[in-house]
Amino acid sequence: MKMLAVWLINAVCLLLVANLVPGIYIDGFVRALVIALALGLVNTFIRPILSLLTLPITVLTLGLFSLVLNGLLFWSVAHFVEGFRVSGFWAAFWGALVYGLVSWLASVMLLSRDD
Secondary structure (H helix, E strand, C coil): CCHHHHHHHHHHHHHHHHHHHCCEEEEHHHHHHHHHHHHHHHHHHHHHHHHCCCCHHHHHHCHHHHHHHHHHHHHHHHHHCCCCCECCHHHHHHHHHHHHCCCCCCCHHHCCCCC
């Protein structure tokens, strides 16, 4: 049940990000649910592999390259999901950053820690 709540929170946060960050467009709530699922799968399966492969550059940049990696993964999901458009790298970079912060904040505020 908690996983469903996190999924819904992430979809709503994606819609909020589309309204806050110029260059990010989402066609509706159902599309936001699909995008949230795709981002979750990408962050679960692909991001750890890419993080390991880019570890040297991440260490050299004192961890800042992980923000670039988040933006690139956010942008790549837009290429695979119909109805999700990101106009360029910087929109993806800021979109991923805002999405991560808003999603984290909403999860902390809405989900109890007792579970």
